[in-house]
Amino acid sequence: MKKTIITILGILIAVIVHAQNKPKASYNLVVETRSSYEWNTDSFQKWEWILKPELDYKLSKKVRFYVKGRLYTELMDNLESGRPLISETSKASQRHFMGSKSEWEFREVYLDLDFDDFGFTRIGKQQIVWGETDGLKLLDVVNPQNFREFILTDFDESRIPLWSVKHDFSVDKLNVQLVWIPDNTYHDLPALTDPFFPKSNLPPLGSNTTLLNSPQKPSRFFRDSEFGVKVNKFVNGWDVNFNYLYTFDDFAIFNIQALSSDPVYDVSVTP
Numbered sequence: 001m002k003k004t005i006i007t008i009l010g011i012l013i014a015v016i017v018h019a020q021n022k023p024k025a026s027y028n029l030v031v032e033t034r035s036s037y038e039w040n041t042d043s044f045q046k047w048e049w050i051l052k053p054e055l056d057y058k059l060s061k062k063v064r065f066y067v068k069g070r071l072y073t074e075l076m077d078n079l080e081s082g083r084p085l086i087s088e089t090s091k092a093s094q095r096h097f098m099g100s101k102s103e104w105e106f107r108e109v110y111l112d113l114d115f116d117d118f119g120f121t122r123i124g125k126q127q128i129v130w131g132e133t134d135g136l137k138l139l140d141v142v143n144p145q146n147f148r149e150f151i152l153t154d155f156d157e158s159r160i161p162l163w164s165v166k167h168d169f170s171v172d173k174l175n176v177q178l179v180w181i182p183d184n185t186y187h188d189l190p191a192l193t194d195p196f197f198p199k200s201n202l203p204p205l206g207s208n209t210t211l212l213n214s215p216q217k218p219s220r221f222f223r224d225s226e227f228g229v230k231v232n233k234f235v236n237g238w239d240v241n242f243n244y245l246y247t248f249d250d251f252a253i254f255n256i257q258a259l260s261s262d263p264v265y266d267v268s269v270t271p
Contacts, residue, residue: 028054045195047075052107062114073102079148080190087215088144088186092163093125108161119169125161128179130230130243139243142179142228144250146188150196160185177230179245184218187250203254208266211259215271218248 030052038045051071058064074080082100089095095105110124131139143159151158162183169176190197218224228245252271259265 023060024058026056028056030054044076046079048079049073049075062116064112066108066110066112067106068108069104070107071102071104075101077101078195080194082191084191086188088188089160090163090183090185093160093183093185119167121168122166125163126166127156127159127161128164128166128181129159130228130245131241139241141247142181142245144185144187147196147198148188148190148194150198152196160188173233175232177228179226179228179230181226181228182221184224186217186248186252203256203269209264211262211265211268213268213270215252217252217271224248 030050032050032052033048034050035047036045037043049072051069053069053071055067056064057066077100083097086094095103097103106125108124108126110122110126113121113123115121128142129140130142137155140155143162145158146153146160147158149158162181162185164179164181164183167178226245226247228243228247230241230243232239232241234240255270257268257270259268262268
């Protein structure tokens with residue numbers, strides 16, 4: 001993954017050097033605050049502040065560089081108490097923590113290249129949305145999700161952007177999109193003691209003493225990459241889509257084994 005980031009930065013530098021038109025930059029900063037009150041405990045459940053700086057840098061009519069960051073602080077330290085584990089996320093896509101209440105990350109960092117008749121390419125950390133409906137995720141399954149607040153967070157905020165390559169082009173009246181994702185990142189789940197932990201995801205272990213092993217997950221850069229194809233066309237007012245995505249399930253499957261001869265543990269669980 002580090003080599004991929006270095007390659008992307010090298011491409012960016014080369015494009016900047018060879019840009020012929022005068023670059024144009026625009027800046028934006030969004031400040032948000034949200035709070036929620038829990039009546040049962042007579043206390044605030046959360047009080048968060050979010051800063052979202054954006055840089056849109058147009059090097060030419062065909063080249064654009066975009067960066068969007070996020071600085072997040074949750075004053076109550078309740079949604080993810082302490083310093084959360086982020087083993088589900090690849091090192092290149094992880095959040096960076098400042099103590100137990102604050103974090104920062106590059107939400108999106110990508111380079112747009114316009115090749116005219118040969119299509120449009122976006123390279124970098126991005127969100128790829130395949131179909132979106134209010135409150136439902138039917139085709140919107142390319143990016144994994146942060147479940148810090150289960151499904152209450154807006155889709156644009158809950159998606160985990162991935163380092164990927166997306167290329168759009170047209171063939172006659174068909175719109176085609178090709179996607180390659182070498183980023184091995186999966187759903188980011190809260191800890192067991194956090195208020196929005198999805199307890200239904202746990203295996204039924206009863207009163208057994210459990211040995212929880214380290215998760216086994218895909219880690220090979222090329223062989224475990226995900227890729228997809230999206231084809232759509234407007235037919236008599238209908239948007240007809242064909243979608244194919246070669247991917248891994250973003251929720252872990254639990255492999256459970258009884259330990260009859262172990263003096264300490266009854267069951268071994270491997271995600």
